[in-house]
Amino acid sequence: MLKTTDLGYWYQDKQQPLFEGINLEFEAGQSYAIIGHSGTGKTTFLSLIAGLDRPKAGEISLDGKSLSKIGLTTYRRHDVSIVFQAYNLFTYMSPLNNLMTAMAITAAEHAGDRDYAQKILEDLGIGADLINRNVQRLSGGQQQRVAIARTMACDANLVVADEPTGNLDEDNTKEVIAQFQRIAHDQHKCVIIVTHEPNVADQCDHQYRLENKQFTAVS
Ligand SMILES: Nc1ncnc2c1ncn2[C@@H]1O[C@H](COP(=O)(O)OP(=O)(O)OP(=O)(O)O)[C@@H](O)[C@H]1O
Ligand SMILES: [Mg+2]
Numbered sequence: 001m002l003k004t005t006d007l008g009y010w011y012q013d014k015q016q017p018l019f020e021g022i023n024l025e026f027e028a029g030q031s032y033a034i035i036g037h038s039g040t041g042k043t044t045f046l047s048l049i050a051g052l053d054r055p056k057a058g059e060i061s062l063d064g065k066s067l068s069k070i071g072l073t074t075y076r077r078h079d080v081s082i083v084f085q086a087y088n089l090f091t092y093m094s095p096l097n098n099l100m101t102a103m104a105i106t107a108a109e110h111a112g113d114r115d116y117a118q119k120i121l122e123d124l125g126i127g128a129d130l131i132n133r134n135v136q137r138l139s140g141g142q143q144q145r146v147a148i149a150r151t152m153a154c155d156a157n158l159v160v161a162d163e164p165t166g167n168l169d170e171d172n173t174k175e176v177i178a179q180f181q182r183i184a185h186d187q188h189k190c191v192i193i194v195t196h197e198p199n200v201a202d203q204c205d206h207q208y209r210l211e212n213k214q215f216t217a218v219s
Pocket of ligand 1: 011012018036037038039040041042043044045
């Protein structure tokens with residue numbers, strides 16, 4: 001589904017790439033964890049596959065078509081759903097309106113269906129008491145779950161998440177990972193998660209470690 005070809009990226013110094021010559025394939029229906037030390041370039045890699053930035057070398061393609069050909073704006077709107085720790089949600093809206101708006105903007109199959117959005121939020125523990133509250137008045141973990149709910153409500157087949165359990169306690173971490181596995185296995189989407197937590201990575205179907213500018217499969 002998603003493929004990187006000789007992918008490389010550096011910020012200032014071409015001689016000091018974060019990673020280079022990366023050839024990876026990510027399939028629908030599978031979940032992937034990306035692990036590695038702080039500062040190795042995991043978030044940077046996610047920003048490339050999320051279409052937020054362009055590769056410095058090589059390319060990324062979705063179902064055989066390069067992202068530059070698809071156009072990053074179109075790609076971000078229709079093909080990828082992002083759960084980042086910061087700039088996650090429409091901050092001036094409620095959880096319910098975050099989902100409704102995201103479904104409308106992306107012209108999702110369930111656009112306009114409030115019951116559908118509410119059910120997804122409820123399944124993630126955002127009940128009737130929270131559903132209409134401004135998201136800025138929710139805890140970090142609750143906001144994180146609204147971001148995940150939004151991903152489930154929209155049709156994008158690729159879901160990328162940067163430290164999605166970073167704000168969560170043990171029980172919520174388990175629940176969120178279970179939801180990501182459902183997104184992959186039941187919704188047949190491709191889920192790519194950056195995480196520092198070994199127990200989170202272990203539950204994904206595949207793991208890659210970013211180290212010495214390369215991604216290595218962890219068995
Ligand atoms: N906009 C930028 N300009 C220059 N250098 C940057 C920029 N953003 C990140 N970097 C540097 O690039 C390297 C990789 O950053 P990145 O955020 O991708 O790491 P990471 O693997 O996600 O780390 P962490 O696990 O701490 O989140 C770091 O050394 C960082 O300081
Ligand atoms: Mg990071």
